[in-house]
Amino acid sequence: MAELRLAGRPASPGFASGPVVRLVEQKAHRVSSGDPAREADDLKKAIANALLSISALADRAEGEAAEILGFQLAMLEDDALSETAFQSIASGNAADQAWRHALDAEIELYRNGDDEYFRARSADLEDIRDTVLDHLYGSHSQISVPPGAIIAARDLAPSRFLSVDWSRGGAILLSEGSPTSHVAMLARARRVPMIVGLGEIPDSASSLILVDGALGQVIVSPHDETRAEFLKRQSADEEFALKASALETAAAITKDGTRISVLINIAGVEDLAHLDPNICDGIGLVRTEFLFGEGPGLPDEDTQYKAYRQMLEWAGARPVTIRTLDAGGDKPIKGLTVDGESNPFLGIRGVRLSLQRLDVFRVQIRAMLRAAPHGQLKVMVPMITVPSELDEVRALFHEEYESLKARGVKVMMPRIGMMVEVPAAALAVSHFKSDFFSIGSNDLVQYTTAAGRDIGAVASLADLRHPAVLKLIELVTAHGEKSGCDVSLCGDAGGDPELIPLLLQAGLRSLSAAPSLVGRAKLAITEFRFEKAGAGHG
């Protein structure tokens, strides 16, 4: 089998390697007695037993785990949860069917919420549902998970997490799930690497899988070289992590005294929940498409406004760079992106899509204009290829600004800048009237080398170290210095200690990385000294 790379949302950092244990949702059978009184009695007993087994887990649990189980106990003790199930039994349905339908309806209420925190609680309701079903079926025939295993599943129940021995490592890979779920919190607390939203995880249970939780990256059936490199990184990681964590809230200054801004990349407000703003100089990239990928339909103006405002308030006086919708390419959005394009990476994505779907784009622009007075907002436009695209975006911002202002809505015009990820834009950078530039290194590398990072066979070609890529970055930083425009870089390279020296040497003074990589980035910066030719121009 060829090497295969999967990308998901990081939920808990850390490395793991090993075979995969696939958890399949069980479908047990139970024969109904046909007698409503007996069915009701069976359900009552199952609930009582489920309460006992959750209490037993709760007695052994501490901290967050104890609170999660406490929530499950409180819900299951509440008759309101089983009310409809008992009504359904009284009208002739079997206990298991009645319970499943009642709980599924309750779970649906949570899943349909527009708040990710509430949606994430659906996993707790599923856990309650399944614990009671286990007792009804008398099964408990759950697959046992060996210590150190990498679990692949659609979603994982907190009680299931707590029943696994994590003392010998392991990891969690979910095709759905959420970084704010209870199980993600538990994973972070226990330092179990976890990635969510991986989509279909290929069935290769016997093969080796490598997991990088911080990057949200999974490599299935890796080549020997990939594996050796990964293991090297993993062992270096532990030592490095220790040194890096001490640097997290310090300013990043090179050995020769140049101050480098370190910003963070986030995908939503929830990424900030456990984060100290002092670890960064601002938010360098907000990926707004995640707002669009969840929940039913597209997010309305208020939902977006609230999310943007919360980010700005979190950051205070630090700048927050929000990227306009970057759908398409590897980020399809139902009902928005174009299906069946022969080559989506060269098709209607980023600003190209936004300018075609003005109905959707104007909503986002209004939300941004309204959020702007609450902090230091910068708006970044992805996939800009020619100057007229940026001019069109700016004109739309002005139009919406005037119309909101005329209606008495409090608005502010943010700085509007472009991403440099198309080589054509990098080469012609001086032609763009942009308030700032942000280099999107992932796409710039892919487009320059004509090699996809997600295609194992050519992934090694997609290397930022290619002199052509570094030359393009230098063109942009040189233009920035000449014109007085800020230049920053967002992309995986910004958090990669091996690449950071090259980025600094290429003239970058501002990098944006995943929050979990900030410490490492700062460590790499503090250990760096400019080569003579590039020294001092910071």
Next chain:
Amino acid sequence: MNAPPLSKTSPVTGSALLTNAVGLHARPSVKLTQLAKTFSSVISVATDAAGPWIDAKSPVKIMRVKAPKGTTLYFEASGDDAADAIVALVDLVERRFDEADGDDHG
């Protein structure tokens, strides 16, 4: 939909603004219902002064409301310890359910 509880004496009422980051969430809901259960009074909660009123002792029903930050919670209690119950519940909400700020996941 529950009607506001009736009693011989008029019910005691109170209200408080939800200011914790993610609103009436799992952990706050459990705390609120646990506190309500320590009183013998019939206690209802609503997100609008006009109702609908919800049993403040039912975490399942309270979670269904999905009350976000910035919602005003209205309380109504009838019974011997109604006044104490309202004071305690309003105080709990105003203390942000004793949650650490920005750490409202539970």
